[in-house]
Amino acid sequence: MRSLRALTFALILSTSPAFAQNFNQAIVFGDSTVDSGWWKGALVGQCDGVATPCKTGNPTKDNLIANSIALGGTGAPVGAGYLMNSQLLASFFGLSASPVNQPGGTNFAISGATDVQGNLNPNPNLPSTAQQLANYLAANGGKANPNALYLVSSGGNDITFVRDNTPSVMFPNNAAGRTYLAAQAASLVAALSAFQASGARYLVVTDSYGLGGFTDFYNHVFWTGLATAGVQFIPADIQAMRLAIVANPTAFGFTSTTVSPGVVVGVGPGRTSTGSACTINGGGVGPASGWAQWCINSTTPSNNYAYLASADAQQRYLFADNEHFSAAGQRIEADYIYSLIVAPSQISFLAENAVKARTRFVTATQNQIDISQDQRGPAGFNAWVTGDVSHLGMDNYKGFPDDPSTPVMLAAGVDFRLSRQLIVGGVISTSTQRSSFSTTGNFTDDEIAASLYAGYRGGPWWGNAILTYGHLAFAVNRDVPIGITVQHNNGGTDGSDWSLATEGGYKFRDGWFTHGPVIGLTLQRVNVSDFTESGSFTSLSFGDQVRNSAISAVGYRATIDWGAWRPFGQVAWNHELANTDRDVTAFLTTAIAPGYSMPAVVLGKDWGTASIGTTWKIGKNMTALGAFTAEFGERDATSYGAQLGLNIAF
Numbered sequence: 001m002r003s004l005r006a007l008t009f010a011l012i013l014s015t016s017p018a019f020a021q022n023f024n025q026a027i028v029f030g031d032s033t034v035d036s037g038w039w040k041g042a043l044v045g046q047c048d049g050v051a052t053p054c055k056t057g058n059p060t061k062d063n064l065i066a067n068s069i070a071l072g073g074t075g076a077p078v079g080a081g082y083l084m085n086s087q088l089l090a091s092f093f094g095l096s097a098s099p100v101n102q103p104g105g106t107n108f109a110i111s112g113a114t115d116v117q118g119n120l121n122p123n124p125n126l127p128s129t130a131q132q133l134a135n136y137l138a139a140n141g142g143k144a145n146p147n148a149l150y151l152v153s154s155g156g157n158d159i160t161f162v163r164d165n166t167p168s169v170m171f172p173n174n175a176a177g178r179t180y181l182a183a184q185a186a187s188l189v190a191a192l193s194a195f196q197a198s199g200a201r202y203l204v205v206t207d208s209y210g211l212g213g214f215t216d217f218y219n220h221v222f223w224t225g226l227a228t229a230g231v232q233f234i235p236a237d238i239q240a241m242r243l244a245i246v247a248n249p250t251a252f253g254f255t256s257t258t259v260s261p262g263v264v265v266g267v268g269p270g271r272t273s274t275g276s277a278c279t280i281n282g283g284g285v286g287p288a289s290g291w292a293q294w295c296i297n298s299t300t301p302s303n304n305y306a307y308l309a310s311a312d313a314q315q316r317y318l319f320a321d322n323e324h325f326s327a328a329g330q331r332i333e334a335d336y337i338y339s340l341i342v343a344p345s346q347i348s349f350l351a352e353n354a355v356k357a358r359t360r361f362v363t364a365t366q367n368q369i370d371i372s373q374d375q376r377g378p379a380g381f382n383a384w385v386t387g388d389v390s391h392l393g394m395d396n397y398k399g400f401p402d403d404p405s406t407p408v409m410l411a412a413g414v415d416f417r418l419s420r421q422l423i424v425g426g427v428i429s430t431s432t433q434r435s436s437f438s439t440t441g442n443f444t445d446d447e448i449a450a451s452l453y454a455g456y457r458g459g460p461w462w463g464n465a466i467l468t469y470g471h472l473a474f475a476v477n478r479d480v481p482i483g484i485t486v487q488h489n490n491g492g493t494d495g496s497d498w499s500l501a502t503e504g505g506y507k508f509r510d511g512w513f514t515h516g517p518v519i520g521l522t523l524q525r526v527n528v529s530d531f532t533e534s535g536s537f538t539s540l541s542f543g544d545q546v547r548n549s550a551i552s553a554v555g556y557r558a559t560i561d562w563g564a565w566r567p568f569g570q571v572a573w574n575h576e577l578a579n580t581d582r583d584v585t586a587f588l589t590t591a592i593a594p595g596y597s598m599p600a601v602v603l604g605k606d607w608g609t610a611s612i613g614t615t616w617k618i619g620k621n622m623t624a625l626g627a628f629t630a631e632f633g634e635r636d637a638t639s640y641g642a643q644l645g646l647n648i649a650f
Contacts, residue, residue: 022398023202025106025148026090026097029132032077032111032290032324033206034086034153039065039075039111039293041101048101049135050125056112057123060286064294067304071296077111078320079278079295079308082327086151088334093149093399108132111293114157115188129154130191137198144200149341152192153206155222156323158184159214174213181218189225196231202598204337206236207591215239219591227594234598236337237537240590244537245318245332251485252318253328259318264288277313277326278306292320332483339480339538341598342400344584346437348600349394349403350474351547353445354497354526356392356639357407357431359551361449362466362501362522363611363629364388364411364643365427369455369464372415372423374566377621377649380417382425384648385410386625390641392433396601403601405435407641413451421458427451427468440486441479447472447497460516463504470497474528480538487538493531495545499524505557512561518572520553532589543585543595550577553609567614574631576605604635613643621649 028034039056041047043066047054055062065075073080083091086107090097098105109132112121119126127135129152137144144150162177171177196203205226207219223235245252249259262276271288273280278295280288281303295306310316314327325333364386372382388409395402408431415425429449436442449470456463472495480487503520526547533539555572583597613627625647630640 023093023095023147023149025145026086026093026095026151027136027145027148028086028097028107028109028151029136030109030129030151030153031113031157032109032293033156034084034107034151035076035109035111036084036087036097036099036107037074037076038099038101038107038109040069040073041099043069043075046101048105049139050101050127052125053123054101054125055123056121057126058121058287061121061294064286064305068294068296068306071298071305073294073296073305075293077290077292077324078327078330079292079297079306079314081297082314083330085325085330085333085337088331089151089337090149092334092338095149097151108136109153111290112157113154114161115154115184116191117158117184120157120161130188133191133195137195142198144195144198146199146201148200148202150200150203151206151337152203154188155185155218156208156210159208159210159218163212163214177214178217181214182221185218185222185225189222189229189231192226192233193229193231201232202341203231203233204236204341205233206238206337209238209242223591223593232596233594234340234596235588235591235593236340237588237590237593238333238336240537241333241336242318249318252332253315253484254318258316261319261322263322273321275317276319276321277309277317278320279309280306290321290323292324295320328483335480335482336538339482340540340586343478343540344542344586344598345396345400345601346403346478347476347542347586348545348582348584349435350443350445350476350495350528351526351545352394352601352603353392353403353405353407353433353435354447354470354472354495355524355547355549356394356637357409357433357445357447358468358470358497358499358524359522360388360390360407360629360639360641361409361411361429361431361468362499364409364645365413365451365453365466366464366501366503367613367625367627367643368413368645368647369415369423369425369453371615371623371625371647372425372649373455373457373462375617375621375623375647375649376417379650381414382423382647382649383412383414384645385412386643386645388641388643390629390639393638394601394603395636400601401437403435403437405433407431407433413453415453415455421456423455425453427453437478440481441477441489443474443476443478445472445474449497460507460509461504462507463502466499466501468497468499468501471495472497472526472528476531476533478533480536482538487536489533489535489539491531491533493529495526495528497524497526503553513558514561515556515558518553518555518557518570520572522549522551522553524549524551534589537590539589541587541589543587545582545584545600547580547582547600548578549580551575552577555609564617565614566616567612569612570610572609574607574609580605601636603637604633607634607637608632623647
């Protein structure tokens with residue numbers, strides 16, 4: 001009874017505003033791990049509100065970067081001719097993440113940025129990550145775009161600063177370094193908390209992927225601080241991603257010797273580098289770190305820029321230099337973050353498919369109720385069976401995976417005439433559907449359901465009601481393309497599906513032609529239990545889902561009596577009365593991190609349904625059924641299919 005009360009009373013009419021997950025901007029903050037080329041604009045005086053000059057402050061470094069830009073470089077720390085993960089991620093949603101100091105740019109990240117203490121480059125004008133957030137808000141009236149995708153990657157330079165200065169007067173021991181890092185992380189947490197309060201909803205925050213205890217400590221205090229402050233964010237475990245690559249390098253196109261950061265060999269003018277896609281030449285001068293920022297797409301050695309170790313080095317090495325990922329690494333990172341963003345929406349299809357499948361079962365049962373009321377045997381019983389095969393396609397938000405499937409249903413029922421006007425009956429049904437995500441992977445939804453129904457016919461008035469409980473069993477195979485690999489994630493769960501469907505109308509009879517209006521209401525409550533995937537570093541845990549539905553129908557039905565045949569047709573307009581805005585929550589399986597929630601897929605609230613078919617009296621007490629049903633006019637959903645059935649009176 002509790003489930004039935006929830007079905008009846010909790011479903012209907014909520015007026016909360018609709019979610020909008022169609023990202024209209026990709027906005028980036030942080031350091032060189034996401035910088036898409038700030039220096040290219042900065043070197044020619046384009047500072048976008050940052051006090052001038054906005055170069056690095058190191059003339060040698062500025063010259064090296066300028067040399068590479070003259071030969072096709074961008075100043076981004078991946079090398080000339082390649083995109084950063086921030087740009088790739090934006091492109092997956094049809095957006096861009098160009099540097100903010102270039103036309104149309106939305107990427108505020110600057111190489112060398114620390115959390116709150118400015119920049120490791122000597123130019124004091126360069127902002128920290130926290131200041132980048134403040135600059136964005138100042139330029140936008142103190143409000144963050146609620147429909148933007150935000151990416152924040154910071155902390156690596158704070159870790160570098162502490163590591164390179166321990167021991168020192170400032171950091172005499174590791175404990176002092178950890179105290180400093182905790183303070184920096186706390187300040188950035190405060191900035192991000194205020195930023196989210198300004199309107200930001202979709203916030204991806206990465207961890208740091210460096211080596212050593214300082215990195216692990218910082219990652220822990222930073223994410224814990226965000227969770228404690230109540231910041232809602234998508235945690236991207238780049239450290240776990242890197243470790244997964246190191247553990248199985250050949251799967252990603254690397255070897256055990258090409259997955260470590262590059263190292264500098266020698267000191268002074270004679271130094272060189274090894275182990276990374278980009279190389280610095282012996283005799284070159286300038287900084288011995290982050291040299292991919294002045295790397296060109298050439299294998300020709302020079303003292304004036306960094307160059308490729310080989311023509312295919314950007315794919316053979318994980319790192320472009322000693323700090324930054326190569327082109328292959330940037331793609332892997334973008335793919336991984338993308339998978340985190342879209343996964344909750346993908347999993348929301350589990351509940352959404354169940355809603356659609358139930359509507360086809362209801363239609364099949366209502367068709368059999370009509371036959372049972374038309375044909376009765378001497379004992380007053382009817383037994384029937386119906387099969388349904390259909391196509392169901394559901395589109396997602398722009399850039400998110402879609403969901404095509406082929407539901408199959410088989411139902412068997414029996415009913416008894418209680419009076420001249422009333423029949424009652426029961427149904428056992430089973431259904432299955434295999435849904436393929438439009439990227440890769442699939443899930444199956446198997447249901448066993450039991451129903452009770454009643455049908456009334458008194459003169460021109462008629463009506464029916466169907467109460468159904470179904471047990472759902474899901475098997476999920478969510479495959480995630482990461483670089484040249486496909487990461488397999490497997491999981492399973494169960495659920496339940498309660499529904500109460502009513503339909504009624506009035507019949508006008510004109511000889512062989514019967515017609516009249518139809519109204520209906522189907523209430524439904526789908527529950528999907530939580531589950532945890534296994535298989536790879538992209539595996540996630542997902543929380544419980546509840547999908548409520550209350551679908552009204554207003555239409556018209558007509559039937560023709562043509563001897564043994566009785567063709568029929570019905571057209572109805574449907575409206576979803578229930579609030580369909582809901583979230584699906586996911587959790588990392590690679591790190592202790594708070595869960596994050598993203599909106600489930602939301603389909604159109606209005607659509608039409610058309611059915612055309614016929615019954616055929618093939619014996620004194622035996623009637624066959626054939627029908628085709630389709631939905632039309634619904635945003636982001638397409639459904640059509642056929643039913644075949646047999647009804648025997650005895």
